[in-house]
Amino acid sequence: MPKAVIVGGGIGGLATAIAFTLRGWEIEVLERSTRIEEVGAGISLWPNALRALAALGLDETVRGRAREEDSAGIRDRKGRWLSRTDTEAIRVHYGSPVMMHRADLLDILRRAVPEGAVRTGISVTAVQPDGTVVHSAGTSAGDVVVGADGIHSVVRRAVCGAIEPRYSGYTAWRTVITPTEPVGEMGESWGSGQRFGYSTLPDGRVYCFATADMAAGTPGGGLDELRARFGSWHDPIPALLAAVGETAILKHDLYDLPPLKTFVAGRIALLGDAAHAMTPNLGQGACQALEDAVVLAHVATRGGDLTDYDSQRRPRTQMIVKRSRLIGAVGQLSSPMAVLARNALLRLTPSSTQFKSLAPVLDWESPRGGDQRSSSTSPMRTPSGPRT
Ligand SMILES: Cc1cc2nc3c(=O)[nH]c(=O)nc-3n(C[C@H](O)[C@H](O)[C@H](O)COP(=O)(O)OP(=O)(O)OC[C@H]3O[C@@H](n4cnc5c(N)ncnc54)[C@H](O)[C@@H]3O)c2cc1C
Numbered sequence: 438m439p440k441a442v443i444v445g446g447g448i449g450g451l452a453t454a455i456a457f458t459l460r461g462w463e464i465e466v467l468e469r470s471t472r473i474e475e476v477g478a479g480i481s482l483w484p485n486a487l488r489a490l491a492a493l494g495l496d497e498t499v500r501g502r503a504r505e506e507d508s509a510g511i512r513d514r515k516g517r518w519l520s521r522t523d524t525e526a527i528r529v530h531y532g533s534p535v536m537m538h539r540a541d542l543l544d545i546l547r548r549a550v551p552e553g554a555v556r557t558g559i560s561v562t563a564v565q566p567d568g569t570v571v572h573s574a575g576t577s578a579g580d581v582v583v584g585a586d587g588i589h590s591v592v593r594r595a596v597c598g599a600i601e602p603r604y605s606g607y608t609a610w611r612t613v614i615t616p617t618e619p620v621g622e623m624g625e626s627w628g629s630g631q632r633f634g635y636s637t638l639p640d641g642r643v644y645c646f647a648t649a650d651m652a653a654g655t656p657g658g659g660l661d662e663l664r665a666r667f668g669s670w671h672d673p674i675p676a677l678l679a680a681v682g683e684t685a686i687l688k689h690d691l692y693d694l695p696p697l698k699t700f701v702a703g704r705i706a707l708l709g710d711a712a713h714a715m716t717p718n719l720g721q722g723a724c725q726a727l728e729d730a731v732v733l734a735h736v737a738t739r740g741g742d743l744t745d746y747d748s749q750r751r752p753r754t755q756m757i758v759k760r761s762r763l764i765g766a767v768g769q770l771s772s773p774m775a776v777l778a779r780n781a782l783l784r785l786t787p788s789s790t791q792f793k794s795l796a797p798v799l800d801w802e803s804p805r806g807g808d809q810r811s812s813s814t815s816p817m818r819t820p821s822g823p824r825t
Contacts, residue, residue, distance in 0.1 A: 443466045458551055471557050482542075491803070492731045564582055568703070602694055608655065610658070612645050627779075631648060631649040660681055692714060705743075
């Protein structure tokens with residue numbers, strides 16, 4: 438039976454494991470952490486991601502543990518609307534985006550991976566184009582090796598050498614709180630060099646996120662700083678901040694990757710943040726990892742050349758990285774004149790224009806044909822032939 442060795446047991450790695458399993462391949466997931474777990478935060482999944490999850494047979498399960506996002510938009514720090522997202526048009530054309538807790542998504546993916554296929558506490562140190570994977574417990578070998586090992590990917594080195602992630606110029610906080618009263622319409626509020634957003638989770642808790650311009654690695658930035666920065670913003674932000682516990686706050690500097698020349702080398706393919714880490718301004722990082730997983734399994738298990746995966750995924754994901762970076766730059770504008778001009782422009786932009794601009798991101802369809810293939814599926818063609 439052909440085999441895929443998957444480095445990394447995050448959203449991208451687990452989704453890939455499921456996609457290859459559905460097509461009859463053996464899989465081995467190597468995860469550095471001793472447990473498969475996600476950070477305590479929410480995650481939005483757009484309709485394109487739900488279509489990828491449908492290809493994995495998991496869209497209904499995910500919807501069952503998620504909440505449909507029924508409103509969205511951007512306000513200023515006083516709560517005046519700058520733009521409204523036409524969520525109804527999105528729902529009609531593409532399906533509803535959903536919000537859920539990351540731990541729930543990871544739990545669903547983990548349960549769909551065959552028992553025993555995930556090896557935790559194993560750190561990969563090197564990968565060779567012939568499919569050999571060197572790790573802390575010895576070596577493994579696959580017909581395909583998938584680098585799903587995140588933004589600081591070790592596997593990426595074997596595909597395109599040393600690539601340094603780019604700092605966005607701003608840091609992000611995330612937390613999940615239990616509100617004292619319902620928060621009303623979700624959305625994001627943009628100030629000067631900082632933003633605050635919130636969205637309700639299915640269990641009534643609220644996922645809050647914030648950003649601020651800051652040098653990379655700036656220490657501190659705890660609850661006091663969050664309250665100082667956002668405590669005077671519009672309701673319900675002060676009440677949300679009053680409900681935050683110090684230990685529940687996550688703070689991460691935000692990085693993305695410059696465009697890679699290729700996602701593949703020999704038997705190796707990169708996906709998710711290892712291939713195209715992006716700033717979270719479009720909420721598409723994990724969505725793209727899910728798409729990658731479906732396309733990679735489709736191409737590889739049909740005996741296709743991995744360069745087909747590269748040509749299907751690289752232009753699309755790099756377009757989204759670029760857009761996310763641009764939206765972040767606009768959202769983080771800080772000079773008073775630039776903020777005034779930005780806000781005026783946002784007010785003047787019809788929601789139909791915004792809707793149209795989302796189309797190239799949301800209109801992705803999963804590849805057709807060959808889904809749920811049997812174990813007789815032939816392995817991919819490689820320059821040196823299959824390993825089986
Ligand atoms: C603030 C913020 C908000 C976000 N919001 C959203 C959102 O709303 N919607 C969305 O779609 N995306 C969002 N994203 C992006 C999303 O979180 C990522 O794109 C996604 O989690 C990437 O998944 P991945 O599996 O590619 O990588 P990761 O989640 O980084 O997983 C990589 C895995 O590989 C393991 N690993 C690393 N190195 C090794 C090694 N050498 N050997 C073995 N294992 C290794 C790690 O331990 C880890 O488990 C957000 C990101 C941030 C920072």
